[in-house]
Ligand code: HEC
């Protein structure tokens with residue numbers, strides 16, 4: 436009797452959910468939430484966000500660098516800011532402090548995670564990350580900001596210089612260890628829109644299956660950002676995500692064969708994919724530094740998080756080795772149980788291709804084998820949902836593309852057997 440009643444209740448809940456069109460899985464946040472967040476941030480950091488541009492932010496951080504040049508110049512030019520011949524030609528002291536090696540870190544790289552994979556032929560994505568350490572007497576440093584990470588995004592067809600255009604959306608993280616949230620968000624329009632004015636949201640394709648018209652939607656600061664930087668459950672403080680160079684190489688064999696065919700260097704600053712060259716080693720070491728800083732931040736805020744473990748794993752396999760490591764070599768275990776084995780490589784490859792875009796930073800990492808084992812049943816339901824489940828917001832996985840039937844079946848079979 437009670438079983439029947441439960442069934443009726445479940446049916447009612449499902450029908451209730453089905454009354455709404457299926458919505459996004461990734462938290463979108465709201466414009467009001469973003470506005471009040473920026474107002475609070477203005478006060479907390481004495482940074483007027485009204486009319487703020489990327490240039491205004493650079494001035495506040497104590498770096499007199501034209502925003503266009505920060506966006507356009509090659510990474511090694513940015514990392515040698517005193518040089519004048521075609522370089523930034525900054526004065527040796529800024530705000531009374533010497534500019535030191537490492538104050539500016541910059542890297543340009545292939546970014547499959549920003550690509551709309553629901554498109555028939557997805558145009559590859561690229562990112563340029565610039566980390567600026569604030570100088571002791573800059574307004575930012577006086578307000579407690581230790582560094583800022585500026586992330587430019589580029590989408591370009593394979594026959595063009597990926598970094599030639601403007602980043603349509605530039606994401607920023609302020610690192611302020613003495614403030615309660617530690618990591619704070621800003622987002623800017625492209626420099627061709629009001630000189631790169633402040634934006635409330637990142638427009639992205641994470642939930643492409645739920646939306647028509649190209650499948651993008653706005654993910655507002657701070658909630659949209661925290662969905663992937665503070666998971667599970669909007670953890671505070673949020674975390675810096677490590678850069679997974681190995682994943683970029685993996686993807687050349689599936690959705691991005693065109694990038695391989697065009698011979699585009701994934702660590703763009705290396706200008707080669709030959710991991711045994713000096714140029715590659717130099718570019719790779721910049722990413723190593725970026726990931727060391729990510730791990731340090733993760734460990735301070737959430738020592739036992741899967742995010743920290745994943746960053747740790749990347750650093751340990753790349754301690755002395757710059758070569759591409761296959762997915763199985765990147766597996767780890769959060770509970771001491773077995774990690775992925777060679778016999779599981781083809782199943783792990785599916786998780787890596789279709790799920791890692793989010794499940795390297797949302798809820799769990801696909802490389803953490805035990806966290807996949809406990810979810811295998813739930814995963815199967817989400818990969819091949821029933822009619823009613825299909826209408827539940829955020830239920831169907833992945834949310835960013837429709838899996839081809841044979842791939843869904845292969846993943847289902849793999850998850851059925853994983854123990
Ligand atoms: C769907 C997941 C996702 C969402 C949503 C997201 N990020 Fe990220 N973010 C990542 C990942 C993963 C990286 C690592 C770079 C990569 O893999 O391309 C990253 C990197 C960054 C970085 C560089 C520093 C770092 O953590 O590596 C900044 C800055 C950043 N994101 C800002 C933002 C802002 C601002 C928002 C919200 C407007 C946001 N992110 C929303 C997943 C996400």
Ligand code: HEC
Pocket residue numbers: 460461462641642662668786789790791792793794797798799810813814817818829832833834835
């Ligand atoms: C574009 C981002 C994205 C991709 C790709 C994606 N997911 Fe998810 N997934 C999410 C989000 C967001 C949630 C909801 C998290 C929450 O509860 O806040 C979620 C939730 C889940 C959950 C339930 C939460 C949990 O902790 O168990 C499972 C299981 C899951 N996803 C499996 C998958 C599988 C399997 C794939 C690949 C076939 C996949 N997802 C691909 C974003 C994604």
